[in-house]
Amino acid sequence: MAAAGLQAVEWIWRDGEFVPWDDAKLHILATAVQFGTSVFEGMRCYNTPKGPAIFRLDTHIRRLLDSAKIYRMVPEYDADNLSAVAKEIVVKNGLKDCYIRPMILRGYGAPGLNPLNSPIRTFVATWAWGAYLGEGALSGGVDVCVTSWQRATPNTFPARAKAGGQYVNAQLMKMEAITNGYTDAIALSPSGLVSEGTGMNLFLIREGEIVTPVLDGTSLVGITRGAVIQMAKDLGYEVRSEPVPRESLYTADEMFFTGTAAEVTPIRSVDRIPVGDGKAGPITLALQKRYMETVKHENDDPHGYLTFVNG
Numbered sequence: 001m002a003a004a005g006l007q008a009v010e011w012i013w014r015d016g017e018f019v020p021w022d023d024a025k026l027h028i029l030a031t032a033v034q035f036g037t038s039v040f041e042g043m044r045c046y047n048t049p050k051g052p053a054i055f056r057l058d059t060h061i062r063r064l065l066d067s068a069k070i071y072r073m074v075p076e077y078d079a080d081n082l083s084a085v086a087k088e089i090v091v092k093n094g095l096k097d098c099y100i101r102p103m104i105l106r107g108y109g110a111p112g113l114n115p116l117n118s119p120i121r122t123f124v125a126t127w128a129w130g131a132y133l134g135e136g137a138l139s140g141g142v143d144v145c146v147t148s149w150q151r152a153t154p155n156t157f158p159a160r161a162k163a164g165g166q167y168v169n170a171q172l173m174k175m176e177a178i179t180n181g182y183t184d185a186i187a188l189s190p191s192g193l194v195s196e197g198t199g200m201n202l203f204l205i206r207e208g209e210i211v212t213p214v215l216d217g218t219s220l221v222g223i224t225r226g227a228v229i230q231m232a233k234d235l236g237y238e239v240r241s242e243p244v245p246r247e248s249l250y251t252a253d254e255m256f257f258t259g260t261a262a263e264v265t266p267i268r269s270v271d272r273i274p275v276g277d278g279k280a281g282p283i284t285l286a287l288q289k290r291y292m293e294t295v296k297h298e299n300d301d302p303h304g305y306l307t308f309v310n311g
């Protein structure tokens, strides 16, 4: 069955076995469907001269298990099992460049709000996925707004957990942005400072200085964010992680999103105000180049970010 924009492949892994794509089903009354109790990851696998490789596999699996732990879910599979499945599912589906979506969730079994008796189910899916923010986004940049929805206050929804239910907030932002003619949105924290994008972290550049909003408990600790900070340092730039007021979005020379899906996507305007001269800037493009070279193994991968699926 084809879904909007989602290209089916042959196999999905479910609780220890590969099942055909259309058979990877869940009961409508699963706790995850009723109340959003799922945790998930998004990883990318890139084709390289040495075969397909997953970017930062171990770090993603660690974050998945951390998210599960925060929500008191104990899956039957440990990090080694899940890493092996992530590699295997790429091979089994004959994919090279793809996105991998592991999920741990609460299944069928509880009518009310106590999720503790619902079984823990584990799925790993994969599909081919191109540029997340559309054709031309990586070279030309995207137009974004500051959304009127805010990120959740710390100690309401745990921002460091990547949990399905928390993404209703991001979907409100994304729908608002698209309805108003933007590609995506930047969210403020409840304090009014800049937090992150809907599924991306954010970097600003002004007079050669790179700044990213401090991790204040309102944003996800992006794995691409961490890698890009490291890559910027490798290229000789300093990166500051600090509180960013909204108005800095309107006066930056360059700006970009980072994320597994979005990779390094330049931002060319915010609320219709051009970022710099309204094009992808030189530091952004240098970092994007470094990122793409790394994920495609066109350099020596000095930080050991790649895991080869055939390795």
Ligand SMILES: Cc1ncc(COP(=O)(O)O)c(C=O)c1O
Residues within 6 Å of the ligand: 042, 170, 196, 197, 198, 199, 200, 201, 219, 220, 221, 222, 223, 224, 225, 258, 259, 260, 261
């Ligand atoms: C809310 C949110 N922020 C940031 C990111 C970027 O994180 P990463 O670079 O780990 O993909 C994501 C994507 O996972 C996200 O969903």
